[in-house]
Amino acid sequence: MNHHLPKAGLTAALGLALTAALTGCGTSNGADGGSSDTVTIGTLRSQPHLYQPYFMERFAEEGVSYEVTTFDNSPDIKNALSSGAIDFAVLGAPSMLAGSAAGEDVRIIGSAANGGSGFVGTPEISGPEALAGARIGYPAGSSQEILLKLTLEAHGIDPDEDVELVNLAYPDMAPAYESGQVDAFLSAETGVSIALEAGAHEIASPYETPIGGVNIVFGTRAELIEDNPELVQSVTDSFIQAIGLMNEDPDTWVDGVVETFGLDAAVTARSVQNITPRYALDEAYLTELGAQAEQMVVFDQISGEPDLDTLIDPTFVEASEFAE
Structure with missing residues (x-):
């Protein structure tokens, strides 16, 4: 389902999401009388390297559904995540680094895409x-x-x-x-x-610096990790499987982006060749992410470096049965 929201409806949508988020993820009764969770995920519109949320419904655990909300920039996604208006996010790493440096309750629980x-x-x-x-x-x-x-x-x-x-x-x-x-x-x-x-x-090449190809990450809030780690694991499992689909079937990835955002097929096909979907938080990746944090200070994007040991939680990707 295409959950792309026009700008006029974004404020109202975030208001509804925030109401649900005050008690965690939105919960309702399923047809069998059991409860179900509606997980809200923020991402950027029209950018193929942040398309993972649109595939996650395919891999949803029973009782979990996904609602995708699009934004114009990563700082807005991070703000919505930090405030509780959304539950999870696929967004630029600098926004999460900046949020953590400012003391916000955000956590990186996976990488999402290099390059782009x-x-x-x-x-x-x-x-x-x-x-x-x-x-x-x-x-x-x-x-x-x-x-x-x-x-x-x-x-x-x-x-x-x-x-x-x-x-x-x-x-x-x-x-x-x-x-x-x-x-x-x-x-x-x-x-x-x-x-x-x-x-x-x-x-x-823009990738021949100490930062390498680090670009997009997968995040949530510490509060949600503490309150519902089982749900965070379930969502992470869906995310990892979505990454797998994008890597294994780029034609489906291209078709999805074109259908969702109305982009040119040739341009989209070319762009995905410049993107590496991923999820692991391995040592090499964390070194490059640390280099990005250092350079954000050097170039006055943030006033001080974030505590990466606090910001980064690799628990869920490492525990996933779908991780290779």
């Missing part, structure tokens, strides 16, 4: 060495902002002096490039693939 970013520009920009004076789009406060600044610095380019950085929302990135507002951008899919399909080319 790209640094592209006009054919005249042959490589990083040709970027001097260029106008470069980026989404402020995101993984891509850090990747852009680290990539520029690695090639001897001062982000503050040698180029002009233009803060743009994800949906505005490709149109800004096509209209000539920016010469290049480092942003997320599907904007990257839209530009590539229109003749842009990759300037440099």
